Amino acid sequence: MELPLKMNRLVIVFFILLFLILFFSCRENKASENKIAVPSSELAVLMRKMTTHCDSLKFCLENDLRRLPAFPPEFNKMPIAKRTDPEIRQEAFEGLAKYHLNTWEKLYTAKISDRKEAYSTIVRSCISCHESVCPGPLKRIKALKLNSHGE
Numbered sequence: 001m002e003l004p005l006k007m008n009r010l011v012i013v014f015f016i017l018l019f020l021i022l023f024f025s026c027r028e029n030k031a032s033e034n035k036i037a038v039p040s041s042e043l044a045v046l047m048r049k050m051t052t053h054c055d056s057l058k059f060c061l062e063n064d065l066r067r068l069p070a071f072p073p074e075f076n077k078m079p080i081a082k083r084t085d086p087e088i089r090q091e092a093f094e095g096l097a098k099y100h101l102n103t104w105e106k107l108y109t110a111k112i113s114d115r116k117e118a119y120s121t122i123v124r125s126c127i128s129c130h131e132s133v134c135p136g137p138l139k140r141i142k143a144l145k146l147n148s149h150g151e
């Protein structure tokens with residue numbers, strides 16, 4: 001009965017090692033999380049990507065470039081993305097987010113001559129949701145408006 005006993009020890013050693021690895025990797029995670037006071041929600045990360053994407057669109061439209069950067073499919077996750085503030089009712093948020101995605105679809109299906117107007121509708125939709133649920137980034141969002149395009 002020598003062999004099974006050795007095997008058992010091996011198994012135990014293996015689990016101890018596994019435990020140590022997991023334990024130390026978790027500790028590292030905690031340490032790096034502490035540096036950022038509040039960990040970013042899934043929605044916050046998505047919003048930042050949308051903002052940078054709008055910066056690129058604004059550049060293309062103001063310089064009359066014909067090719068727009070492709071629509072990032074991950075934007076479609078917006079209605080169900082985890083939010084920092086669960087206070088806003090899920091249904092209400094989903095409704096607004098779906099309306100917003102609809103404005104994106106309109107831009108990507110618009111004729112070249114209608115793109116500026118379609119882009120401005122996206123930014124208006126950003127602003128109207130933010131005015132009601134999250135006024136913090138409004139200044140940053142208003143900077144996304146086209147210089148050549150009204151308001």
Ligand code: HEC
Binds near residue numbers: 041042084134140141
């Ligand atoms: C349906 C409502 C809604 C729409 C539309 C919307 N946002 Fe947001 N946005 C939010 C909410 C809610 C947050 C807070 C995210 C969180 O912390 O979970 C947020 C956060 C942000 C932030 C801060 C992200 C950070 O670093 O914490 C920026 C910047 C932003 N949005 C830009 C935009 C832009 C640009 C658009 C339009 C392209 C837009 N948003 C459209 C609801 C919306």
